[in-house]
Amino acid sequence: MEKCKTFLAKYRHGLPLIIYGIIYWVWFWHLEKTVTGHYQIIHMAVDDVIPFCEVFVIPYYMWFAYVSITVLYLLFTNKTDYYRTCVFLFTGMTIFLIVSTLWPNGHQLRLTTMPRDNIFTHMVAGLWQTDTPTNLWPSIHVYNSLGAHFAVMHNEKLAGKKGIPFASLLMACSIILSTVFIKQHSVFDVLTAFAMAAVMYAVVYRFDVVTAIHTVKTGREVNPEVIH
DSSP: OHHHHHHHHHTGGGHHHHHHHHHHHHHHHHHHHHOSSSOEEOOOGGGGTSOOOGGGHHHHHHHHHHHHHHHHHHHHHBHHHHHHHHHHHHHHHHHHHHHHHHSOEEOOOSOSSOSSOSHHHHHHHHHHHHSOSBSOSSOHHHHHHHHHHHHHHTOHHHHTSTTHHHHHHHHHHHHHHHHHHTTSSOHHHHHHHHHHHHHHHIIIIISOHHHHHHHHHHSSOOOOOBOO
16 A cells, blocks of 8 residues: 555656546547537638548557556656657647537548448548547647657656657658548548647747746746656
8 A cells, every 4th residue: 555655646647647648538428419510611722632541540449558658657756858759749639629619620531431442441431430430630640659759758768769750750650650541530620630739849849847846836937857
């Protein structure tokens, strides 16, 4: 019991992650159930020339592990980087929810019949059955992938390990490409996610809002804290 109390006290900064996760998924699934018609169609001409490539369903699903592992690693190793990443991710995800609530949106890019019959097309079909083609703008798959990669590149331990930065970049790029190759998103969703990520990068990493807030609250500067 004492060890449990010590663990909870040491990592209590993980509580906002749990609370926000619950709020996000409740809000998102409400939108998925209610936004079924009368929504703005998102489409760009380039969407029609991008081929369907079912193998990209693999990196699309790997997004869940990529983002989760990055956030959890920072939660247990570096509180400051963890807060920066949470500010980046939570802000973008909240903007996405507000946009989806005020301006319901969707696309009509999905194929009526699969061009091939293989395990990957079956995985895509399963994804399409559970995930509606609505609430897409901007793409959280793209935005959070960029956020996870930024987190990796700004963490001294991860950025300094051979192969980790390249692997992170490869993962982020493959996930971003997957969103259009399996017809989950329009290129417009991708571009707007990049734009939002650029703004939040400046806020979180250039202006370092986390350090600024801590300085205002405590009256002293903070050094990145590594939790052993």
